[in-house]
Amino acid sequence: MKELDSKDHRILYNLFLNSRQSLSSIGKKVSLPKSVVKYRIERLVENEIIQNFTAMVDVFKLGYSVYRLYFVLQFASPEKEREIIKYFINSENTWRVESSKGRYDLLVTVLVKNHIHFFSFYEDTLKKFRYYFKEIFFSQLYEMFGYKQAILFDESSSSKKEYEYKYNGEIVKIDETDYKILYFLSKNTRINSMEIAKKVNTHSLTVTNRIKKLTKLGVIQKYSIDINSNKIGYKSFIVNLSIRNYEKKNYIISYLSNIPFICEIHKTIGGCDLELSLFTLNFEYFHRLMEELRNKFPEDLTNYDYLFITKIHKSNCIPKNSKI
Numbered sequence: 001m002k003e004l005d006s007k008d009h010r011i012l013y014n015l016f017l018n019s020r021q022s023l024s025s026i027g028k029k030v031s032l033p034k035s036v037v038k039y040r041i042e043r044l045v046e047n048e049i050i051q052n053f054t055a056m057v058d059v060f061k062l063g064y065s066v067y068r069l070y071f072v073l074q075f076a077s078p079e080k081e082r083e084i085i086k087y088f089i090n091s092e093n094t095w096r097v098e099s100s101k102g103r104y105d106l107l108v109t110v111l112v113k114n115h116i117h118f119f120s121f122y123e124d125t126l127k128k129f130r131y132y133f134k135e136i137f138f139s140q141l142y143e144m145f146g147y148k149q150a151i152l153f154d155e156s157s158s159s160k161k162e163y164e165y166k167y168n169g170e171i172v173k174i175d176e177t178d179y180k181i182l183y184f185l186s187k188n189t190r191i192n193s194m195e196i197a198k199k200v201n202t203h204s205l206t207v208t209n210r211i212k213k214l215t216k217l218g219v220i221q222k223y224s225i226d227i228n229s230n231k232i233g234y235k236s237f238i239v240n241l242s243i244r245n246y247e248k249k250n251y252i253i254s255y256l257s258n259i260p261f262i263c264e265i266h267k268t269i270g271g272c273d274l275e276l277s278l279f280t281l282n283f284e285y286f287h288r289l290m291e292e293l294r295n296k297f298p299e300d301l302t303n304y305d306y307l308f309i310t311k312i313h314k315s316n317c318i319p320k321n322s323k324i
Contacts, residue, residue: 004049004232007032011040012050012227016148017162019053019189020223052226055185056146057317059095060167061219062174062182064111066095066141067118068268068275070104070307074134081105084129089314092321093121097314100238100307104137107238107307111319139240139270142167146264147257161257163221172217177202179318181210182219186318189223226315234279236309237286240272242302249273252297261289272304283308 004012010030014021023034023041030037044050059066073081088097088108095109112118126133146163174182180200184191193207200207214220229236243249256262256276264277280286286306294301 008040008044011037012044012225015041015050015053015225016227018223019225047231048228049231050225051228051312052187052315053189053223054187054226054315054317055182055189055223056163056221057182057186058165058219058221059111059317060165061170061172061217062179063113063171065114065118065167066144067110067112068139068141068270069108069110069122070135070137071106071108071133072103072135073105073132076132080132084132085313087125087128091121092319093117094314095317096312098309099311099313100309102307103240103305104135104307107309111317137271139268139272139275141266141268141275143267144264145253145257145266147262162224165221172219174214174219177206178210178214181207182214183318183320185211185220185223186316226312228312229279230310233281235282235286237276237278237280238307238309239276239278239290239304240306241274241276241304242271243273243300244302245300246273248297248300252300255296256293259289261285 007030011026014026014029023037027034027037032040041050073084076084085097085099085106088094088106093110093112095111096107097109098107099105100107110118110121112121144163144165145161148162177200181196184196184199193204193211196207197204211220243252253265253274256265256274259278261278261280262276263279264275266275266277267273268275278286278289280289290304290306
């Protein structure tokens with residue numbers, strides 16, 4: 001675990017709120033020269049505390065569907081497990097690939113254009129590795145809320161949503177240039193408009209105007225960072241929550257949104273009703289949090305299972321090929 005001082009925490013927090021802002025802007029907010037801010041950010045990357053500078057893109061508006069696949073492995077040597085993980089990392093369809101402990105061993109988030117495409121990806125995966133999958137569970141995500149994750153940065157918490165993706169059938173029409181801009185921003189939000197312009201063979205002003213348009217349309221929700229919580233003393237969990245009294249779903253979501261440890265809430269179709277992403281200091285805090293939740297809604301929750309995320313192998317929400 002890396003010890004961070006208050007300046008590092010504030011730099012992380014400002015990057016989480018907007019990872020595309022200038023070094024000078026961050027410097028003014030944390031009372032440091034931009035050269036020092038640059039050095040500290042580079043150190044945070046080198047120490048693998050910052051994993052990605054990423055654009056939060058509403059993939060539903062691009063016509064994608066989002067599935068989560070959970071795997072329990074069997075008969076898989078360490079070499080075979082690495083082969084399976086590499087297969088998912090190299091797939092154009094995968095958004096996130098994560099190793100975990102708990103109910104499942106591997107979690108893969110998949111982007112596809114339709115259910116036929118998902119079935120094709122699923123079939124191809126099983127043809128290669130079905131022997132090594134003891135159990136497979138999947139759900140489809142149709143709404144996602146993101147919160148401030150203030151607990152990670154020693155900042156005050158808020159129930160205000162930082163971003164929201166919702167499947168409502170609305171698709172924003174974009175061209176290939178728009179898509180390429182989104183792709184490069186999703187890989188690194190620190191890239192400037194001139195660099196993007198060179199990569200997509202256009203003018204920097206065109207890139208700037210298109211980014212403004214995509215933001216106004218709600219395709220780009222915000223610019224942020226992926227944090228390796230384990231490096232700063234927090235454990236990362238995913239909880240699959242089943243609700244007995246479905247009429248209480250929105251009330252339960254409202255309650256969860258005020259818990260500073262919660263960073264994302266997903267509405268799903270599948271084996272569970274809600275998926276929660278959260279951080280706690282340790283397993284004791286996690287179990288205490290879940291016990292408090294069950295005590296708050298003793299008649300409304302059926303059960304839950306959880307995963308402790310040990311490593312994020314991939315996090316990139318935009319496939320390189322727009323036809324995927």
